[in-house]
Amino acid sequence: MTEHFSLGMAIIFVSGALNGSFALPMKYARRWSWENTWMVFVLVALIVLPWGLAAGFVPHLGEVYRQAPGRALAAPVAFGFLWGIAQCTFGIGIEAVGMALAFTVVSGLACLSGSLVPLLVMDPGELIRPRGILLLVSIPILIGGLFFYGKAGRRREGEQAGKSPAKSRVSYSLKAGLGICIFTGIVGSAWNLGFAFSGPVLGASVAWGAGPLTSTYAVWALILSAGFIPNLFYCAYLLFRNHTWPRFVGKGSPRETMLGVAMALLWLSGIVGYGIGATFVGKFGTSVGFTLFIAAQILTSNALGMLTGEWKETSARTRQILTAAVAVTLVSVIVLNLGGLF
Numbered sequence: 344m345t346e347h348f349s350l351g352m353a354i355i356f357v358s359g360a361l362n363g364s365f366a367l368p369m370k371y372a373r374r375w376s377w378e379n380t381w382m383v384f385v386l387v388a389l390i391v392l393p394w395g396l397a398a399g400f401v402p403h404l405g406e407v408y409r410q411a412p413g414r415a416l417a418a419p420v421a422f423g424f425l426w427g428i429a430q431c432t433f434g435i436g437i438e439a440v441g442m443a444l445a446f447t448v449v450s451g452l453a454c455l456s457g458s459l460v461p462l463l464v465m466d467p468g469e470l471i472r473p474r475g476i477l478l479l480v481s482i483p484i485l486i487g488g489l490f491f492y493g494k495a496g497r498r499r500e501g502e503q504a505g506k507s508p509a510k511s512r513v514s515y516s517l518k519a520g521l522g523i524c525i526f527t528g529i530v531g532s533a534w535n536l537g538f539a540f541s542g543p544v545l546g547a548s549v550a551w552g553a554g555p556l557t558s559t560y561a562v563w564a565l566i567l568s569a570g571f572i573p574n575l576f577y578c579a580y581l582l583f584r585n586h587t588w589p590r591f592v593g594k595g596s597p598r599e600t601m602l603g604v605a606m607a608l609l610w611l612s613g614i615v616g617y618g619i620g621a622t623f624v625g626k627f628g629t630s631v632g633f634t635l636f637i638a639a640q641i642l643t644s645n646a647l648g649m650l651t652g653e654w655k656e657t658s659a660r661t662r663q664i665l666t667a668a669v670a671v672t673l674v675s676v677i678v679l680n681l682g683g684l685f
Contacts, residue, residue, distance in 0.1 A: 351623030354616055355632045359639025362613025363446060366437050367647055368602040374595040378581035381434045381574065383603025384610075389427075389571040392611050397564040402552040407544065407561050410551075415543035419565040422537030427570025429531035431577050432523050439520030441653040444496055446644030448521065451485050451672045452528025454637050457535045464536065477681050484675035491668035493521060498661040499654060537566045556619055563614075637676050645669055 372380045397404055408416060436445040459478060463470075470479070500517050541562045548558035582588045590596065621632045645665075648654065654662060 347623045348625070351620045351625070352632065352635060354620030354623065355635050356639045358613045358616030358620055359636040360613075360643040361609050361616065362636075363640035363643030364647055365606050365610035365613065366434075366446075366644075367651070368605040368609075369434075369437070370651055372599055372602050374593065375590050375599040376581070376585060376587045377434065377438055378578045378585065379587055379590050380599065380603050380606070381431075382578040382582070383600055384434075384606040385430070385571055385574040385578070386607075387604050388607035388611050389430075389567040389574070392607060393560070393564045393567045396557075396615070397560040400553065400557040401548050401561045404561060407547045407551050407553075410547045411544045415541060416565065418540035419537040419544070419562055420569040422533040422535075422540075423566035423569030424572060425530060426533040426537070426566065427573040429527045429533065430570055431574045432527045433531065436520060436524040436527055439523055440496060440517060441648055444492055444648070444653075445520075445524050446648075447641045447669065447672055448489060448492055448524040449528040449531060450637050450640050450644075451488060451675060452525060453531045454633070454676050455481065455485055456529045457532030460532065460536060477678055481675045481678040484671060484678060488668050488672035488675055489525075491664055491671060493517075495661055495664040495668055496521065498664065499657050502657050502661060503655070534566050534570075538562060541565075556622055559618055634677055638673055641669060641672060641676075 369377075369380055369384075401407060433445070433449060436449065439445070440448075455478075470476075496517050538559075544562050544565070545558050548561045549555070553561070590599075617632070617636050620636075624632045654665065
């Protein structure tokens, strides 16, 4: 495919903004508990839309899966399941520490682990080449960013104590919330390995008539549907424990359902859009393009977090520390992805 760098980067930036804002509708849920909203979100985002795209744009989808070796099908499913656990804890992290803090910690660590793990598995010798060296340089920078986030979060917790902070439906301490986000960020890039080992599925998709932009839908359907399983079990557990099943059909359920659907559309549009944009960018789509995608996520989620009052009634000093945390995290992401230029 011909490279269209500027168009591709514009698509990636918009996609990152969409992905970074997917949790915004959750803030306006009034009658449902977290598990109700998250169940609708994951059902639409991980099952309905991915399989709809795969069935609609990958010709002879059943033949694609039959032609691919069993190992090529097992890898996306296994890593998708692992990623699904992190996807579930991501929702908990957003509730625990807020959208801005959760998005930046998770995005920074996912970028780090998403680059390090494939490198160690596929070509550990790269660690002594420019890409690997830059990766190792980025680690202390990222740790510095996380330190600033922790400091800003502790200050916010103290300053907002007893001042009617934004209502949360899940109660966690800041320390526990950050722990959840760190786990999510480390495990949340498992889909990278699932995609890395799915070459035969992509090849089969193209062989049966899929285009270069749509052949990935066959892989996304496997990864995301496997990721749905942990989310399903956890949400079902909460629905039974909290007796919140009836809320699906209670007063206001159509509005609450549409909020979950909106989350799914924002999230999957960002993921699919990134893939399209990276393809247009060409050689550096998954390096320079991924840097822009993560940066757009972080900038958008923090802007929305500020606009929706997550840092309301905090001091100017606390907001300065938050700004420093964003800047340091972005530097680590940029350093990490500069390796793609070598």
